[in-house]
């Protein structure tokens with residue numbers, strides 16, 4: 001069975017940038033529902049319930065046809081939200097340091113330019129989706145956006161930072177103002193964790 005990972009902080013911890021009620025609903029209802037639906041979709045194929053989630057997602061092309069859609073959507077959303085909660089922390093934000101900062105400056109010219117590019121990826125994503133910073137096959141950094149439950153993981157890359165831009169991620173507090181949410185997001189980015197993921201990959 002797949003389970004909902006523990007939220008790494010209380011639901012109030014990212015106030016005022018990401019509000020308590022949004023996290024209660026987003027984590028406790030939306031994320032939990034994706035976990036439940038993934039388990040329900042696999043109940044007649046228990047061998048898949050024993051797999052690691054990343055391993056399961058990477059094996060989507062070889063899954064039975066009737067499982068490809070439910071695993072892509074629900075499994076993808078479980079994974080995407082796992083990375084999202086890990087991407088944030090209380091008393092965070094600011095800038096990365098060390099190897100990750102060097103790589104960001106080398107790839108995107110400056111940390112400010114990287115922020116603009118990542119924010120734009122999220123703000124300009126049409127409809128529901130995600131903004132990502134990933135490490136590609138050549139160990140280079142890449143900014144991208146994906147729709148719905150898709151992620152760079154399903155395209156051979158390793159995500160290290162994500163911002164959920166589904167309306168459920170911001171609508172209670174920011175209403176239709178996705179750019180305000182995207183601006184607030186930088187105050188809670190957990191660069192310690194993003195750097196840890198980066199250094200484990202390069």
Ligand SMILES: [Fe+2]
Nearest residue numbers: 030164166169
């Ligand atoms: Fe979400």
